[in-house]
Amino acid sequence: MATQTAAARREDARAAYDAFVKECPTSQLLARISDKWVGLILSALGQAENGSMRYSELGRKIPGVSQKMLTQTLRSLERDGIVTRSVTASVPVRVDYRLTELGGSLGCLLSSVKRWAENHFDEVSAHRAAYDEGR
Incomplete structure (x- = not known):
């Protein structure tokens, strides 16, 4: 060889x-x-009642995300084929986001990670405190 x-x-x-x-x-x-915003956006879209969410709904659902970061993240997810964006001509213009089939398969995984963090934070926090105390 x-x-x-x-x-x-x-x-x-x-x-x-x-x-x-x-x-x-x-x-x-x-x-x-x-990226933390990707996980939160995909989890939010995965929980949407009708499968899609408006831009403003996503912004309200995800505390701390700036409009700039939300826009950039959604654009990159659209580029990657993970979300689709549909525009409805109305006053004001309505923009909805939805997971693609590819995005749905990723969203399930990231939602599981989100649930793990929610279910185990107290345990992790206790380990952090014990570790810091021993230092």
Whole structure:
């Protein structure tokens, strides 16, 4: 077997989608979907009664998100095919967001992580306090 240069190994890893390689596209995708706003937006859309939410509803549902961050995150999710955006011509214009099939499969995973955080925060908090006390 021939010896490969480091650059050739990185290129092979990129082709094999190895997220542990910084240059791999899957590493970039993991960085995108691990953003806290992504998880909260997908969870909110996954819980929407009719499957979609207006921009303003999302803003109210997710405390602390700025309009700029909400817009940027929604645009990137739309670009990635995770959400769809539909515009209804009215006064004022109505913009609704909905999870795609791809987004729904990711939303289930991130909603589970959100529930885990909600269910286990007290336990984690106790461990943090014990750790800090021992330092």
